[in-house]
Amino acid sequence: MNAPLADADLAAGRLLMAKLEAFAAFTDEPRRLTRLFLSQAHRRAALAFIAWCGEAGLQAKIDAAGNVVARYEGKRAGAPALMLGSHIDTVRDAGLYDGNYGALAALAVVEALSARAERLDHAIEIVAFGDEEGVRFRTTLTGSLALAGNYPEDALDQRDASGVSMREALIEFGGDPEHALLLRRKGVAAFVEAHIEQGPRLEAEGLPLGVVTAINGATRLEVGVDGVAGHAGATPMSLRRDALTAAAEMTLAIEERARREPDLVATVGRLEAWPGATNVIPGHVQFSIDIRAPADANRARAIADIEARISAIATARRVSASLVKTHEANAFACDPGIIAGLAKAVEAVGVSSRLLPSGAGHDTMAMGKLCPAGMLFVRCKGGVSHNPLESITVEDCAIGLKALIRFARDFRAS
Numbered sequence: 105m106n107a108p109l110a111d112a113d114l115a116a117g118r119l120l121m122a123k124l125e126a127f128a129a130f131t132d133e134p135r136r137l138t139r140l141f142l143s144q145a146h147r148r149a150a151l152a153f154i155a156w157c158g159e160a161g162l163q164a165k166i167d168a169a170g171n172v173v174a175r176y177e178g179k180r181a182g183a184p185a186l187m188l189g190s191h192i193d194t195v196r197d198a199g200l201y202d203g204n205y206g207a208l209a210a211l212a213v214v215e216a217l218s219a220r221a222e223r224l225d226h227a228i229e230i231v232a233f234g235d236e237e238g239v240r241f242r243t244t245l246t247g248s249l250a251l252a253g254n255y256p257e258d259a260l261d262q263r264d265a266s267g268v269s270m271r272e273a274l275i276e277f278g279g280d281p282e283h284a285l286l287l288r289r290k291g292v293a294a295f296v297e298a299h300i301e302q303g304p305r306l307e308a309e310g311l312p313l314g315v316v317t318a319i320n321g322a323t324r325l326e327v328g329v330d331g332v333a334g335h336a337g338a339t340p341m342s343l344r345r346d347a348l349t350a351a352a353e354m355t356l357a358i359e360e361r362a363r364r365e366p367d368l369v370a371t372v373g374r375l376e377a378w379p380g381a382t383n384v385i386p387g388h389v390q391f392s393i394d395i396r397a398p399a400d401a402n403r404a405r406a407i408a409d410i411e412a413r414i415s416a417i418a419t420a421r422r423v424s425a426s427l428v429k430t431h432e433a434n435a436f437a438c439d440p441g442i443i444a445g446l447a448k449a450v451e452a453v454g455v456s457s458r459l460l461p462s463g464a465g466h467d468t469m470a471m472g473k474l475c476p477a478g479m480l481f482v483r484c485k486g487g488v489s490h491n492p493l494e495s496i497t498v499e500d501c502a503i504g505l506k507a508l509i510r511f512a513r514d515f516r517a518s
C-alpha cells in the first residue's frame with residue numbers, strides 16, 4: 105500500500121536522500137563507507153551535521169560523550185523535549201542508511217518546522233549518537249547510555265586495535281571523558297528513533313513503515329557434543345556414537361522449535377567437528393546457538409525446550425552434550441504510549457501501521473532507561489543492512505519523514 109505523497113513531501117524526501125548520499129563522503133576508507141566511532145571521518149561527519157543544523161537555525165555541539173546534540177525550542181523556552189535521532193557511526197563497508205537515516209530525518213523534522221517558524225508546545229532535541237556499531241572499541245551504545253546516566257565507567261580504558269584508548273580518542277574528537285559520566289539528561293519527555301528495518305518483513309507485506317513493539321532479547325549458548333571417534337571404514341553404523349550426526353539432529357530440532365513460535369528466531373551459526381578428517385567418525389562437535397525473541401518469557405521457554413531436546417537426542421544417540429550460556433540480554437519493550445502515537449502518525453500519513461519487533465539492538469534500548477522510547481522502521485530493499493547494497497526508495501524516505509513530523513506535531517509531553 106502506498107499513500108499519495110504531496111509534491112512538497114516528495115521534495116523533502118529527495119532532499120533527505122541527497123543529504124544521506126552527501127553524508128557518505130565522510131568515510132575512513134576510500135571508495136567505501138566506513139565511519140568508526142571517534143575516527144577522523146566521524147569527526148568530519150559530526151562537523152557537517154553541526155553545519156547543517158546551523159542552516160536550520162540550530163546551535164548544535166559535540167557533547168561530552170561524542171554525540172552531536174541540538175535543541176529547537178518550543179513556544180516556551182525550557183519546555184520538556186521530544187528527542188529524535190539515531191547513530192552516525194557505521195560498520196566497515198556500510199550502507200548509507202543504517203543510523204544515518206534516523207539522525208538526518210531528525211534534523212529534517214526541525215528543518216520542516218523551522219521553515220514555517222512553527223513552534224510546538226514542546227522542544228525538539230536532535231541527537232546523532234556515535235557509538236552504536238561497536239566496531240572500534242569493545243563498547244557499544246556509550247552515547248545513549250551517557251544521556252541516560254548509565255555511562256559504563258570501564259569504557260574509557262578500552263583500546264582499539266592500534267592501542268588508542270577511548271579516552272584519548274574522545275578528547276581528540278572534542279568530547280570530555282570526565283563529564284561523559286555526568287551527562288544524564290533532564291527534561292527529555294520521550295525519545296524516538298527512525299531506522300531502516302534491517303529485515304525483510306515490511307517489503308514482504310508491501311508496507312513502507314513499521315512501528316517497533318520491542319527490541320528482541322537474546323541468548324547465546326555454546327554446545328559441546330562428545331561421541332567416540334572411530335575408523336570410517338571399520339565401524340559399523342549400528343555401533344557408532346557420531347558427535348556430528350547428533351549435532352545435526354540437534355540443529356534441526358532447534359530450527360523446528362523456533363519455527364513453532366512467531367517472532368522467535370534461533371540460529372546455529374557456527375559448527376566445528378573434530379578431528380575433522382574424511383575417514384574418521386567425528387568424536388567431538390562444538391556449536392553455537394543464538395536465540396532471540398521480543399518477550400523474555402518466550403525466549404526462556406524456548407531455551408528450556410531446546411535444552412530438553414538436546415539432552416534427549418544425546419541420550420538416544422549415546423553421546424553426551426553440555427550447554428554453556430555465553431551471553432544474555434533481556435528484551436526491551438517500547439513504550440505503549442509511543443507505540444500508539446507512532447501508529448497514529450503512520451495511519452495519518454495514509455499507510456497501515458504494522459507493529460513488529462526489532463531483531464537488532466539499537467540506542468533506543470539505552471534511552472528507554474531515561475524516558476519513554478520507541479522506534480519507527482522504514483522498509484529497506486531485501487532487508488539488507490550492514491552492506492553497501494542497503495537501499496531505500498525516495499518515496500519510503502519521504503513517507504517516513506512525513507510520519508515523524510506528524511508524530512512530533514501531535515506529541516504531548518505528559
Ligand SMILES: [Zn+2]
Nearest residue numbers: 191202203236
Ligand atoms: Zn543502526
